[in-house]
Amino acid sequence: MARRRMGLRAKFILFVSALLMAFGAVVTAATIHMEEEIVRQRLVEKAAGVASLLGATAPNLFVNLDVKSLRLLLRDTLRQEEVLYAYAFDADGYILTDGTGENPFRYRRLQDPVSVRAVAATDQLMQFGPRALDVTQPVYLHDRKLGGIRVGFTLAKMHGEIRATRNRSIAVGAAFVLGGILLAAFLVRAVTRPLARLMEGTEAVSRGELGKTIEVRTGDELEVLAASFNQMTENLHLSMEVERRQAEALRESEERYALAMRGANDGLWDWDLRHGRIYFSPRWKVMLGWAEDEVRDGMEEWFSRIHPDDRERVKTDLAAHLEGHTPHFESEHRMRHKDGTYRWMLTRGIAVRDESGRAYRAAGSQTDVTARKVAEEQLLHDAFHDALTTLPNRALFMDRLEQAVLRARRSRDYLFAILFLDLDRFKVVNDSLGHSVGDHLLVGIARRLHLCLRASDTIARLGGDEFAIILDDIRDVEDAKRVAERIHRDLAAPFTLDGHEVYASVSIGITMGTTACEHAEDLLRDADIAMYRAKALGKTRHEVFDDTMHARAVALLETELELRRAVEHQHFRLLYQPIVSLESGRIIGFEALLRWAHPDRGVIPPSEFIPLAEDTGLIVPIGWWVLEEACRQMRAWHQRFPLAPPLSISVNLSGKQLAQSDVIEQVERTLAKTGLPPSSLILEITESVIMEDVETTTRRLARLRDLGVQLHIDDFGTGYSSLSHLDRFPVTTLKLDRYFVRRLGESGENSDLVDAVVSLARQLGLQVIAEGVETPAQHAQLRALRCEYMQGYLFSRPVDGSTAEALIAAEPFMPEEEAAGRPMAPAGVGLEPA
Numbered sequence: 001m002a003r004r005r006m007g008l009r010a011k012f013i014l015f016v017s018a019l020l021m022a023f024g025a026v027v028t029a030a031t032i033h034m035e036e037e038i039v040r041q042r043l044v045e046k047a048a049g050v051a052s053l054l055g056a057t058a059p060n061l062f063v064n065l066d067v068k069s070l071r072l073l074l075r076d077t078l079r080q081e082e083v084l085y086a087y088a089f090d091a092d093g094y095i096l097t098d099g100t101g102e103n104p105f106r107y108r109r110l111q112d113p114v115s116v117r118a119v120a121a122t123d124q125l126m127q128f129g130p131r132a133l134d135v136t137q138p139v140y141l142h143d144r145k146l147g148g149i150r151v152g153f154t155l156a157k158m159h160g161e162i163r164a165t166r167n168r169s170i171a172v173g174a175a176f177v178l179g180g181i182l183l184a185a186f187l188v189r190a191v192t193r194p195l196a197r198l199m200e201g202t203e204a205v206s207r208g209e210l211g212k213t214i215e216v217r218t219g220d221e222l223e224v225l226a227a228s229f230n231q232m233t234e235n236l237h238l239s240m241e242v243e244r245r246q247a248e249a250l251r252e253s254e255e256r257y258a259l260a261m262r263g264a265n266d267g268l269w270d271w272d273l274r275h276g277r278i279y280f281s282p283r284w285k286v287m288l289g290w291a292e293d294e295v296r297d298g299m300e301e302w303f304s305r306i307h308p309d310d311r312e313r314v315k316t317d318l319a320a321h322l323e324g325h326t327p328h329f330e331s332e333h334r335m336r337h338k339d340g341t342y343r344w345m346l347t348r349g350i351a352v353r354d355e356s357g358r359a360y361r362a363a364g365s366q367t368d369v370t371a372r373k374v375a376e377e378q379l380l381h382d383a384f385h386d387a388l389t390t391l392p393n394r395a396l397f398m399d400r401l402e403q404a405v406l407r408a409r410r411s412r413d414y415l416f417a418i419l420f421l422d423l424d425r426f427k428v429v430n431d432s433l434g435h436s437v438g439d440h441l442l443v444g445i446a447r448r449l450h451l452c453l454r455a456s457d458t459i460a461r462l463g464g465d466e467f468a469i470i471l472d473d474i475r476d477v478e479d480a481k482r483v484a485e486r487i488h489r490d491l492a493a494p495f496t497l498d499g500h501e502v503y504a505s506v507s508i509g510i511t512m513g514t515t516a517c518e519h520a521e522d523l524l525r526d527a528d529i530a531m532y533r534a535k536a537l538g539k540t541r542h543e544v545f546d547d548t549m550h551a552r553a554v555a556l557l558e559t560e561l562e563l564r565r566a567v568e569h570q571h572f573r574l575l576y577q578p579i580v581s582l583e584s585g586r587i588i589g590f591e592a593l594l595r596w597a598h599p600d601r602g603v604i605p606p607s608e609f610i611p612l613a614e615d616t617g618l619i620v621p622i623g624w625w626v627l628e629e630a631c632r633q634m635r636a637w638h639q640r641f642p643l644a645p646p647l648s649i650s651v652n653l654s655g656k657q658l659a660q661s662d663v664i665e666q667v668e669r670t671l672a673k674t675g676l677p678p679s680s681l682i683l684e685i686t687e688s689v690i691m692e693d694v695e696t697t698t699r700r701l702a703r704l705r706d707l708g709v710q711l712h713i714d715d716f717g718t719g720y721s722s723l724s725h726l727d728r729f730p731v732t733t734l735k736l737d738r739y740f741v742r743r744l745g746e747s748g749e750n751s752d753l754v755d756a757v758v759s760l761a762r763q764l765g766l767q768v769i770a771e772g773v774e775t776p777a778q779h780a781q782l783r784a785l786r787c788e789y790m791q792g793y794l795f796s797r798p799v800d801g802s803t804a805e806a807l808i809a810a811e812p813f814m815p816e817e818e819a820a821g822r823p824m825a826p827a828g829v830g831l832e833p834a
Contacts, residue, residue: 028169035165039158043082043133044126047153050077051137054149056389058088058139061194062146067097074099077151083150084132091147095573131155145679150468198226205233225741267366271299271347272320274360278302287368291339307342314347318406318462322351322359323435329362332369344373344530363529386461389446397460397468401520402469403512408513416472420509421449421487423465424539433500440497441714448490467506468524477512477544484508484542507534508542530555560616563609566596567621573597574629575798578807579650579769579791583784587808589648591791592630593798594622621749624655631674631681633801638680641808650682652714655689664703671707678708682733686714698729705730716757733789734761738772740794744781755785 054077061069067088068165072088078099086099112201120380132152139146178709201214213233214226237686267284271277277297285295288305295301306314309349310333321329329349334342338750349364390398423445449459449467458470471480487506495502502770509530513523529552537543566572576590596604613619634649641647657663671678690697690713716734740754754770761768770782773792782790796807 007266014593027543032162032166032169036162039161039165042043043153043155043158046082047126047133047135047151048081048124050080050153051135051149051151053725054086054151055124055139058149059141059146062088062090062139063141067095068285071097071099074149082153082157084154085150087150088153089147089150091145096147120734132356188574198229200227201226201233205236223789265367268363269302269347269366270361270363271349274522276612282347284366287343287366288335292719305336307336310334318349322362324357329364332373336488343368344370389443390462391446391450391467392458392460394460394462396459397462397470398524399471400458401523402681404472405518405520405523406514415474415476416470416513417474417477418511418513418523419469419471419480419484419487419542420511420524420531421467421469421506422531422535424507424535425507426504429502429504431555433483433502437502438499441495441502441504444495444497445491445506449487451491452486468527477510480510480512480545481542484510488540488542505540507531507539510532510542511545558649559609560612562598563596563616563618566598567618567625570625571597571599572622572625573603574626574633575800576633576804577791577798578796578804579789580795581789582779583788587647588645588789589650589680590634591650591684591802592626592633592652594626595798614656617656619654620656620660623652623654624670626666627651627653631670631676634680637808638676640805644679646677647808648682648710649676650712653685656685657687658689658697660701663700664707667704667709668707679710682710682712684712684714684735687716698725702730715771722803731766733767733769735769735771738756738792740772741772741778741782742774744778751781751785752792754782754787758785758787 012563032559054073057073058070061064061073061454072089076089077083077086088096088098089098123138127134128138129152132154133151134150136148136150138148157249197214206524214645226779265283267287268279269284270279272279276299278299278301279297280295280301282292285292303315304614305312314331314333317326317331318329320326329351330347332344332346335345337343346367346369348367349362351359352361352363353359384393386392386393401418408414408416426438426441429441442461446459446461446467449469453459453469454472456472458472460468462468469483471483474480475773478498487508491504491506495504509527509532511523511526511530526545526549529549531542533545533549534541534543543549573595575595577593578587579589579591581588594610596606596609598604610619613622630649630651634647640648653663657666660666667681667683671681685697685701690701705711710733711729712733712735712737713729713731715737734757735759736754740757744751744754758768767789768787769789769791770778772788773779773782773790773794775794778792779790779794799807
């Protein structure tokens with residue numbers, strides 16, 4: 001059978017009935033209770049007064065931790081009537097002093113932490129114990145909790161007074177009291193205890209103890225109320241736990257965001273579009289040199305500082321984002337600093353939109369990118385300018401030349417010119433004074449060239465000692481020529497560099513840009529071709545490009561390609577021209593002369609390809625081929641014609657060959673490979689090659705001489721050798737250039753110079769070979785001047801190997817043939833053109 005619950009109404013009726021039945025007892029009890037309360041209240045008021053006085057007096061002692069004064073204060077308190085004990089404790093619940101001298105409880109923790117926590121929630125806590133009223137008074141300084149003071153008041157006196165009152169009342173209503181006590185016990189069990197538990201629960205909740213639960217089993221509304229209370233506290237606990245976690249997550253997120261912003265060193269802005277206010281962070285303001293209170297919250301504070309050239313673009317980009325045309329806002333622009341300068345800023349942001357898509361808020365950051373922009377501008381400048389002279393480089397020059405070409409196509413009246421400049425003998429400056437002086441010279445030349453031009457013209461350094469100029473909007477070619485002449489005049493004055501006086505000159509090629517021009521590269525190429533034409537005609541001059549120059553350049557390029565193929569497939573042949581002794585009339589040796597056996601053009605003379613081979617460096621492999629082939633041929637002649645002394649072979653050694661670090665080893669290997677004795681090899685070197693680097697050349701010639709090789713100076717008299725060096729060169733013979741032999745007349749005129757060379761050679765112990773002897777009169781004059789050896793068409797043209805063998809077999813040349821005026825060569829041998 002289910003238990004029947006008693007409702008509150010039934011309990012109330014029962015209570016009233018009990019009250020009427022025990023009225024007298026209740027009155028008696030009420031009287032006793034009232035007097036007890038009066039006694040109790042008196043003790044409470046006294047205790048509250050003492051505790052409040054101590055709480056008002058103690059703050060400074062707690063701040064200064066003046067334990068001694070606290071002890072004295074508590075000792076005075078202990079002397080008061082009814083005071084049992086007094087403690088002072090800090091904010092953590094540790095006892096500082098108890099008012100006695102021994103302080104046995106100092107730094108002990110209070111045994112009732114509930115009371116300690118209660119102090120934080122109430123101004124004063126009073127608790128009745130079995131033998132004392134315990135009063136806890138918190139001590140604050142402003143809002144700071146310093147600790148508290150606990151004072152205990154004895155209940156003995158109060159209990160005595162209560163007993164006296166009870167004794168007086170018991171005699172009157174003893175019978176009524178007994179019934180009231182029984183009824184009160186039932187009510188306490190039925191009603192008071194659940195309510196007390198509810199009260200304890202509410203107090204616990206008020207202290208923050210949300211896990212507190214109440215157990216009530218009364219079977220009535222109090223049990224339902226207790227269950228509801230428990231559910232409420234559980235829900236509240238869960239809700240507060242969720243809020244705590246959310247708050248913690250929010251705090252961590254805010255800390256991460258703040259740390260990221262500090263690490264990024266960015267300024268922040270937050271724009272309230274609805275109210276037209278914008279927040280600028282302190283860092284945003286500091287970036288522009290402003291203090292916190294110097295920038296207001298209006299958008300004009302931002303836009304008014306943007307550079308006028310950037311302002312409209314920033315506004316347009318921002319409006320496009322706010323209207324939803326772009327996913328985010330990003331802009332690089334200049335901002336005016338407080339010092340008046342402009343700094344480059346990168347501003348980013350994003351809008352927050354409502355349900356309709358309308359932006360009501362926008363926020364973002366501002367980053368100072370001035371250093372990056374300056375670096376980018378410097379990199380861009382360096383990419384298009386020469387590091388030494390700061391002039392535009394080839395890339396920028398070609399860009400401007402392309403623009404000039406496009407303009408010429410659009411306008412028939414527009415005319416421009418390109419000047420290609422190359423310094424004359426710049427290598428001499430670098431080799432003699434050093435590259436540092438050479439660099440200073442280039443800078444000085446760049447400055448003078450700049451002064452010769454207008455602001456609209458462009459001058460660039462293309463590399464090395466090459467410069468190029470675009471003369472913008474000229475009338476005709478004469479304007480270009482006048483600029484070239486001005487450049488020649490201005491560069492004629494010497495440069496003073498590091499204490500040296502240096503002269504410089506340039507060769508200039510000129511080409512005109514008109515409506516017919518198509519490619520900028522072609523114009524620069526034509527100007528380059530004209531410059532080389534100016535160099536070929538004597539340097540320190542200018543030439544205007546024409547079509548024949550281009551044709552020659554194309555032909556030269558084709559010749560170079562064919563020459564490279566000729567080197568690869570050895571399309572060369574050697575001819576041999578005898579060298580004759582005037583004393584014996586015999587051939588003492590041959591000079592090996594190179595010919596190019598072109599498959600289509602026939603035999604090409606060396607004057608048409610040797611300069612090209614020198615420029616391209618092909619002269620080195622060609623020269624070593626000539627040396628080996630000539631040595632092999634002479635070794636074969638030695639075996640067939642064992643003459644005494646043996647024949648020698650003369651081979652020209654180019655300057656590029658002599659400059660090779662292994663030139664000695666190369667000659668030595670060739671002699672060993674062919675088996676030719678070193679004494680039968682003659683290496684001919686022009687005096688201009690020797691004078692390029694006298695010291696190095698002299699050392700290498702000495703090593704060649706040590707091999708046993710003979711050394712001759714070729715084309716003597718046409719170079720610029722110094723007679724003071726002539727005796728230092730390890731040579732045995734001078735070859736007199738054909739220019740001096742050609743000037744000898746039949747009557748002996750113009751022989752003084754030849755006589756001087758022969759006399760000089762004789763004094764230095766050198767022999768002389770005269771080249772280009774073509775007439776008997778020249779032969780007779782050279783004999784009269786006692787020139788020992790001769791070479792020329794009078795004896796034989798350059799011939800192939802088989803014809804040369806016939807010449808050797810037909811020796812000697814007969815002197816009477818000379819007297820008869822006949823060619824001094826065997827019949828039918830060597831006179832036909834090679």
